[in-house]
Amino acid sequence: MADAVPGASVPLRLALVAGEASGDVLAAQLLRGLQARWPGLRAAGIGGEALQAAGFEAWWPSEKLAVRGYVEVLRHYREIVGIRRRLRERLLAQRPTLFMGIDAPDFNLALEADLRAAGIPTVHFVAPAIWAWRPERVALIRRACDHVLCIFPFEPALLAEHGIAATYVGHPLAAVIPDEPNRAGARQRIGVDDALALVALLPGSRRAEIAHLLPRFLQAAARMRRDRPDIRFVLPAVPALEPAIRAQVAGSDVADAVTVLRGDAHTALAACDATLVASGTATLEAALFKRPMVIAYHMHPLSWWLTQRKRLQPWVGLPNILAQAFLVPELLQDAATPEALARETLAWLADDAAARARRAQVVARFVELHAALRRDTVGLTVQALEPLLARGGRP
Known part of the structure; x- marks a missing residue:
């Protein structure tokens, strides 16, 4: 099938979460490239106008997650946790071929950990900046992610030191x-x-x-x-x-x-x-x-x-x-x-x-x-995703 990878017997279904406007733009550019490689690919989850323009089915809009700062998060905590719970239940029931979290690590990493434990391949795009702050996230990243797609060239080696598979794909905006x-x-x-x-x-x-x-x-x-x-x-x-x-x-x-x-x-x-x-x-x-x-x-x-x-x-x-x-x-x-x-x-x-x-x-x-x-971000991402997509969302 044009929309499947070797070893996959069903159309590709990609679940995405882009938690704010910048992630939405990055995800839309990436999704268009993946659709060119796999024309039948379907994608749904949490996204904004840029992703929706690329054919994405938004179950919730990105702005629901666009909260920054501890106090601000606390004000919206119950709503955000409720969205993550309902999304997790839906994804565990529907079992996408692969889940990709776009940035938004506070929301995505915990979700990715649950999905990965259930056998759904998980990828995190935009490595959490453990080199800048919150280095304690390393253990959660290792547990949550099958693969991390990095936008800065020094990040894969840093993640490898902690046993985390990662690929430098460049920054989509640079192209x-x-x-x-x-x-x-x-x-x-x-x-x-x-x-x-x-x-x-x-x-x-x-x-x-x-x-x-x-x-x-x-x-x-x-x-x-x-x-x-x-x-x-x-x-x-x-x-x-x-x-x-x-x-x-x-x-x-x-x-x-x-x-x-x-x-x-x-x-x-x-x-x-x-x-x-x-x-x-x-x-x-x-x-x-x-x-x-x-x-x-x-x-x-x-x-x-x-x-x-x-x-x-x-x-x-x-x-x-x-x-x-x-x-x-x-x-x-x-x-x-x-x-x-x-x-x-x-x-x-x-x-x-x-x-x-x-x-x-x-x-x-x-x-x-x-x-x-500037790198071939889509091409490098495709190479990184193919083994995981072939495995698919099977238990």
Whole structure:
């Protein structure tokens, strides 16, 4: 059968969980590649608009799991645990050929452990960052995952030290994002003059991030505009949170200078000169677009305190972690004031020799990073999955 692998006697049924917008985009790109290899493949589980556009059947939407921070998780704990319980029961009854958790380790690893114990092959895509924080997860990863697909080149060797099978597949976005983004074309699409300074505001994809970060970003934008009246802003909104985002923008002092997009963060990053971005996957996307950035984060004080106790590295932004250096500023928690965010963002836009040299240096490092992360992600993933798919979801 075109939709089966050697040893499989039934059509391939892939169960997926992508717990937030960034995971949804990664999973959609991967799913399209797997469908090209196995045209009859069917996929269902938890996903967002990007996965659904690829033919995915969403039993629950991704935003149900898009919660970050200990306090925020506690507020939604019963609902999230209930979703995981019902999903586990459904998957154990239907027995997919393979389960793949896309990032979201707090949700996915426990689910993967239960499914694997029942004989369903499990793969985790995007290795939990045990090298950055929470190294105690190693034992759970070893128990939960038949295989881990890694997006950073140093991760498989680290996991192998703990007896965990893993493959470096590169980062899917590195193959999608062009080496030289079309800045003029992106600006034309959003209606911003090519001569204007443009800052992309990316406050995150979770409701708590919009509550904690977006007001700071908009206040920072107002301060930037006082110094540079010609500056403009573009803000890609996660569709599920778009009404709340538009309401905040409308009530701000920069409503007339902000263009809100429905999703489409890549257009915003291609169009901008610099970005003010929440710590997370979007920082890596900004680096792949070769855009200078200021990384920010703010959460409930208790969540912040608990998180800091488990950090292993001085950096939180992926570009800085991968470079093992502060390539770009990080303004976190109490340091993420509107004044500081505005000051550091405007520094990237300065038109003097020192600023130009600084921009050129960071762009050169981002070019190197892009090359290191570009691999045949789908092809390498197919090779890693084939033995597990052949085994199938049989007890």
